[in-house]
Amino acid sequence: MVKPTQAKRYASLGAIALLTTSLVVASPNPALAMHISEGFLPLGWAVGWWLAFLPFLAWGLWSLQQQIKQHSESVLLVALAGAYAFVVSSLKIPSVTGSCSHPIGIALGAILFRPPLMAVLGTLVLLFQSLLIAHGGLTTLGANAFSMAVVGPWLAWLTYCGVSRLRVKPAIALFAASFISNVGTYTLTSLQLALAFPDSVGGLATSFAKFGTLFAVTQIPLAISEGLLTVLVWNWLTTYCVAELQALRLLPQEELP
Numbered sequence: 124m125v126k127p128t129q130a131k132r133y134a135s136l137g138a139i140a141l142l143t144t145s146l147v148v149a150s151p152n153p154a155l156a157m158h159i160s161e162g163f164l165p166l167g168w169a170v171g172w173w174l175a176f177l178p179f180l181a182w183g184l185w186s187l188q189q190q191i192k193q194h195s196e197s198v199l200l201v202a203l204a205g206a207y208a209f210v211v212s213s214l215k216i217p218s219v220t221g222s223c224s225h226p227i228g229i230a231l232g233a234i235l236f237r238p239p240l241m242a243v244l245g246t247l248v249l250l251f252q253s254l255l256i257a258h259g260g261l262t263t264l265g266a267n268a269f270s271m272a273v274v275g276p277w278l279a280w281l282t283y284c285g286v287s288r289l290r291v292k293p294a295i296a297l298f299a300a301s302f303i304s305n306v307g308t309y310t311l312t313s314l315q316l317a318l319a320f321p322d323s324v325g326g327l328a329t330s331f332a333k334f335g336t337l338f339a340v341t342q343i344p345l346a347i348s349e350g351l352l353t354v355l356v357w358n359w360l361t362t363y364c365v366a367e368l369q370a371l372r373l374l375p376q377e378e379l380p
Contacts, residue, residue: 158249158267159315161260168319173265176242179273183242190240197236200360200367204232205244207356211349212248212271213256226349227308230301231356233276234283235371245272270311279304297357298350305346309338 164172191198211228232241246268252258259267283300287293317331325332361368 158252158259158271159263159312161253161262163260164263164266164315164319168315169262169265171265172263172269172315176265176269176273179239179242180246180268182239183246183272186237186239187243190236194370196370197367200235200364201232201240201244204235204241205247207231208244209248209251211352213252213258226345226352227271227275227305228349229271229275229308230279230283230297230304230349231353233279233304234297234300234357238273238276238280241276242268242272245276248272266315267312270308270315274311275304275308278307293357294354297354301350301353302346305349306342309342310335313338 187201190201208228208231211226214225229241229245232244246264249259249264249267249271250261253260253264279300282303283296286296286299313331313334316334317327320330321327322329322333
């Protein structure tokens with residue numbers, strides 16, 4: 124039987140996930156983003172990135188199944204991580220390229236549930252964005268997912284583990300993980316575009332430098348903002364989801380309030 128305090132906590136998590144998702148879907152403004160747009164990549168590169176991504180998606184599906192089987196109480200946290208990534212990566216500001224730039228919101232889920240599972244959540248986020256709010260596309264989903272749902276989560280997790288070994292405050296490790304995953308995702312996106320469209324004079328290196336420089340103008344400030352937001356959300360989780368975090372063995376008992 125679910126205790127009243129547990130029911131209140133679950134209801135709160137569910138309401139946040141539902142409300143944040145509804146706000147984005149109901150927004151009338153057209154969405155542009157730095158996800159690679161539908162039809163933008165040559166067919167060979169689009170297929171190649173799909174083939175590179177599919178093994179990680181299969182691994183993620185297995186990881187999700189194991190997570191739910193072993194920790195059924197974490198289902199709402201999984202949904203919250205997906206909703207958080209969807210909302211945060213849907214927030215956009217104009218970029219110097221004439222498109223828009225945005226955070227990715229993938230680090231929180233990677234820290235909560237490990238990177239493999241985020242391949243599934245990240246793919247669902249990208250799929251919904253391409254179908255509902257015109258972010259990215261279906262043919263370029265493999266490339267976008269490889270950068271945001273594979274490389275981003277692994278960078279977040281490795282950074283979090285590495286910084287945590289320095290025995291710094293959890294907030295510092297969380298900020299670093301979010302920042303690095305954001306910058307790393309768009310570094311790979313720059314490389315993907317450079318590989319598909321090398322500069323006619325300078326080749327791959329020049330094209331990569333051009334894309335990376337243009338992205339950095341807006342992406343660096345966004346990465347800082349996303350890092351701060353991730354810390355705030357984590358603090359909320361350690362206040363209202365103590366039991367769930369303890370069950371996932373994310374932090375030692377004494378580090379939780």
